[in-house]
Amino acid sequence: MTLxxxxxxxxxxxxxxxxxxxxxxxxxxxxxxxxxxxxxxxxPAEESQAKNREEAQEPAEKRVKLSPAVEQKPxxxxxxxxxxxxxxxxxxxxDKCIRVFEIEAGWRLKQISxxxxxxxxxxxxxTSNDSTILCAxxxxxxxxxxxxxxxxxxxxxxxxxxxxxxxxxxxxSLSTVHSGRNRKVLEEQLKQAEKGRPQPxxxxxxxxxxxxxxxxxxxxxxxxxxxxxxxxxxxxxxxHIRVSRGLPQAHIIxxxxxxxxxxxxxxxxxxxxxxxxxxxxxxxxxWDWLSYRLLExxxxxxxxLDYFQKHPELELPVPEKEGNFKVAVSGIWNVPFGNSxxxxxxxxxxxxxxxxxxxxxxxxxxxxxPLSGNALSVAFIGARTAVVSxxxxxxxxxxxxxxxxxxxxxxxxxxxxxxxQWARDDTLTEPLAxxxxxxxxxxxxxxxxxxxxxxxxxxxxxxxxxxxxxxxxNLRKRPEAEAEIAT
Amino acid sequence: xxxxxxKRQKREAYKKGLEEDEAALxxxxxxxxxxxxxxxxxxxxxxxxxxxxxxxxxxYPAHAVKKHETKASHDLSLSEEESRALKAITKNVEIAxxxxxxxxxxxxxxxxxxxxxxxxxxxxxxxxxxxxxKIRALRSQHATSAAQDxxxxxxxxxxxxxxxxxxxxxxxxxSIFLCFPDPHFxxxxxxxxxxxYTLASEYAYVLRPGGIVYTITDVRxxxxxxxxxxxxxxxxxxxxxxxxDGEGESDVRERVRIMRTxxxxxxxxxxxxxxxxxxxxxxxxDPPWPEx
Numbered sequence: 001m002t003l004x005x006x007x008x009x010x011x012x013x014x015x016x017x018x019x020x021x022x023x024x025x026x027x028x029x030x031x032x033x034x035x036x037x038x039x040x041x042x043x044p045a046e047e048s049q050a051k052n053r054e055e056a057q058e059p060a061e062k063r064v065k066l067s068p069a070v071e072q073k074p075x076x077x078x079x080x081x082x083x084x085x086x087x088x089x090x091x092x093x094x095d096k097c098i099r100v101f102e103i104e105a106g107w108r109l110k111q112i113s114x115x116x117x118x119x120x121x122x123x124x125x126x127t128s129n130d131s132t133i134l135c136a137x138x139x140x141x142x143x144x145x146x147x148x149x150x151x152x153x154x155x156x157x158x159x160x161x162x163x164x165x166x167x168x169x170x171x172x173s174l175s176t177v178h179s180g181r182n183r184k185v186l187e188e189q190l191k192q193a194e195k196g197r198p199q200p201x202x203x204x205x206x207x208x209x210x211x212x213x214x215x216x217x218x219x220x221x222x223x224x225x226x227x228x229x230x231x232x233x234x235x236x237x238x239x240h241i242r243v244s245r246g247l248p249q250a251h252i253i254x255x256x257x258x259x260x261x262x263x264x265x266x267x268x269x270x271x272x273x274x275x276x277x278x279x280x281x282x283x284x285x286x287w288d289w290l291s292y293r294l295l296e297x298x299x300x301x302x303x304x305l306d307y308f309q310k311h312p313e314l315e316l317p318v319p320e321k322e323g324n325f326k327v328a329v330s331g332i333w334n335v336p337f338g339n340s341x342x343x344x345x346x347x348x349x350x351x352x353x354x355x356x357x358x359x360x361x362x363x364x365x366x367x368x369x370p371l372s373g374n375a376l377s378v379a380f381i382g383a384r385t386a387v388v389s390x391x392x393x394x395x396x397x398x399x400x401x402x403x404x405x406x407x408x409x410x411x412x413x414x415x416x417x418x419x420x421q422w423a424r425d426d427t428l429t430e431p432l433a434x435x436x437x438x439x440x441x442x443x444x445x446x447x448x449x450x451x452x453x454x455x456x457x458x459x460x461x462x463x464x465x466x467x468x469x470x471x472x473x474n475l476r477k478r479p480e481a482e483a484e485i486a487t
Numbered sequence: 488x489x490x491x492x493x494k495r496q497k498r499e500a501y502k503k504g505l506e507e508d509e510a511a512l513x514x515x516x517x518x519x520x521x522x523x524x525x526x527x528x529x530x531x532x533x534x535x536x537x538x539x540x541x542x543x544x545x546x547y548p549a550h551a552v553k554k555h556e557t558k559a560s561h562d563l564s565l566s567e568e569e570s571r572a573l574k575a576i577t578k579n580v581e582i583a584x585x586x587x588x589x590x591x592x593x594x595x596x597x598x599x600x601x602x603x604x605x606x607x608x609x610x611x612x613x614x615x616x617x618x619x620x621k622i623r624a625l626r627s628q629h630a631t632s633a634a635q636d637x638x639x640x641x642x643x644x645x646x647x648x649x650x651x652x653x654x655x656x657x658x659x660x661x662s663i664f665l666c667f668p669d670p671h672f673x674x675x676x677x678x679x680x681x682x683x684y685t686l687a688s689e690y691a692y693v694l695r696p697g698g699i700v701y702t703i704t705d706v707r708x709x710x711x712x713x714x715x716x717x718x719x720x721x722x723x724x725x726x727x728x729x730x731x732d733g734e735g736e737s738d739v740r741e742r743v744r745i746m747r748t749x750x751x752x753x754x755x756x757x758x759x760x761x762x763x764x765x766x767x768x769x770x771x772x773d774p775p776w777p778e779x
Binding site for chain 1: 526648657692778
């Protein structure tokens with residue numbers, strides 16, 4: 001069985017014959033490419049996969065640590081096309097890696113670098129000139145990396161001897177004030193120092209600079225430009241939307257957009273430069289972020305609840321009582337078709353629909369687009385089309401139950417019709433048939449085909465898919481998480 | 488843990504007794520708490536959505552804009568503006584003691600800087616309660632005096648590493664104290680230290696240009712760590728020791744002297760004949776935007 005596309009990206013190019021587009025989809029650890037000209041490919045290609053496996057036998061430190069027995073293929077978490085459309089940047093979860101691909105002629109992907117960070121990247125963006133990747137990680141830090149690694153990166157490796165020479169001295173002494181437990185730690189450290197210090201965890205050896213940090217898991221990062229000024233906007237699990245100056249002054253915090261009461265998961269800049277944020281709160285917030293002013297709240301939770309109530313056939317997540325029903329916004333996309341109205345599409349975790357909002361209009365919810373499975377990702381192609389990836393493994397409305405029907409499409413297309421409303425667009429069904437149904441191997445490669453009768457293998461597989469697709473709800477704080485013990 | 492219920496009972500009984508006597512000073516032994524807290528975990532903390540939503544009037548009742556008898560600011564029927572108005576005070580907090588512990592610095596600063604509002608922030612519940620009870624007792628003891636002693640200090644429980652910007656607006660403070668912070672000796676715990684390059688950005692945000700971060704510790708390694716991280720940060724310049732050591736009268740000297748001698752840890756180090764390392768960092772003006 002093929003895996004759903006957890007993220008999509010698209011890219012258009014003008015050629016002599018008119019506009020061409022390509023669609024990139026990440027299904028687990030694979031990247032699938034299909035273009036309007038009918039070119040189709042999968043990364044990694046078959047032969048290079050085999051080669052990778054051989055390479056993994058070499059004592060590459062990272063690999064050895066991560067995978068004692070079976071090689072685990074890292075799954076993609078984000079995809080981003082550079083502004084100049086020459087590169088595709090992806091992050092993979094398990095190996096904490098940022099991978100840069102060159103988009104070659106004929107829409108082939110060639111990986112030109114893979115840089116493993118110390119912490120798992122949660123979100124990336126590019127500066128407006130495409131020179132620098134901004135990487136926000138799980139520990140709350142933002143690093144900058146050149147898009148194309150400079151040649152001297154390999155040379156920066158510290159000589160082994162220098163490392164060894166640094167003799168360990170404990171930071172505490174017996175005269176410092178500390179508790180009995182600390183004293184024990186000190187004794188341990190002294191003992192350890194005699195034996196020789198254990199090697200500290202390897203820091204990445206390529207060029208990467210710490211720009212800023214939150215003491216909270218970062219969920220999204222956006223690079224914004226207003227006139228000649230550039231900004232970095234970061235959001236975290238603790239409700240903060242922080243506005244910092246862009247490079248090279250990213251250490252200066254300009255301000256905060258205060259107002260969220262639950263985690264914030266996604267940011268979206270609209271054409272006019274307004275910022276829209278969403279996460280665990282019942283509303284999306286629309287900001288005049290340069291003055292940190294809340295302009296409007298868009299009722300996403302009410303929209304989702306209304307959708308579920310109108311579709312009783314769907315597996316309802318929990319909402320016995322309306323008050324207990326909580327949404328987790330998993331995606332906000334600015335509709336890039338240069339109309340006069342600003343429009344966004346919104347996806348929520350485990351909800352088989354997309355919600356179109358037009359900020360500033362009343363009511364702000366303009367349309368609900370029903371889907372055949374839970375909404376996962378959106379990409380825009382051509383001049384009026386949205387490609388939506390849907391979860392074809394789980395039941396619509398459920399993040400846990402496997403669906404019974406087979407052969408559901410992984411992709412649904414919508415185009416803006418004459419009346420300005422979205423309508424199902426089946427003209428792309430045929431051209432995208434391969435992308436939608438067959439592309440990518442799923443789990444066959446590992447010899448754990450979906451057709452297997454082994455229930456534990458199936459359960460393990462479905463759990464794995466769940467962690468790839470559905471992690472947003474876990475960002476919500478649990479009230480019982482008080483971890484303090486008074487003594 | 489056996490013995491735990493007895494201890495809790497004793498503490499509860501003690502605190503009940505304390506409630507009946509407004510002016511009685513609390514005893515530390517009933518408030519002791521493990522010296523470390525994990526700043527990354529989701530403590531069930533209470534914090535305002537934004538500085539404007541902070542109930543300052545509840546902390547500094549003598550400085551409230553609108554004096555009110557009951558805690559009406561929590562009334563849900565009020566509009567956001569009305570509720571904010573009830574929480575407002577006539578002047579802003581300008582000194583923050585981050586990780587104030589048992590409040591030694593607060594109680595020493597209070598009478599020396601009577602016109603400045605000073606806030607202690609502490610992550611440990613029990614320790615915060617002690618400081619809060621002691622402030623209440625001292626205010627009650629001095630209720631009849633005209634000077635309104637100890638109305639300029641308050642304490643709250645907070646994880647400042649996460650939520651400092653929820654309490655203070657940009658450039659609100661002129662001084663931040665970081666006294667004897669948890670050294671987090673183990674290397675993998677260094678991210679939990681109260682000073683880092685990235686946190687310095689937040690301190691710079693709430694400090695006005697010219698404002699000062701005061702640090703003191705008895706751990707040389709931590710001292711060097713703090714100096715290293717603040718010096719690397721372009722928003723701070725280290726203050727020369729002539730400015731705070733030696734002869735002469737100035738607010739900075741006074742504050743450093745109090746920091747050395749009046750904090751609980753400072754006294755403990757004194758008794759153990761340990762070393763104390765002091766470092767001050769001044770927040771500089773932000774540079775102009777690169778392309779402007």
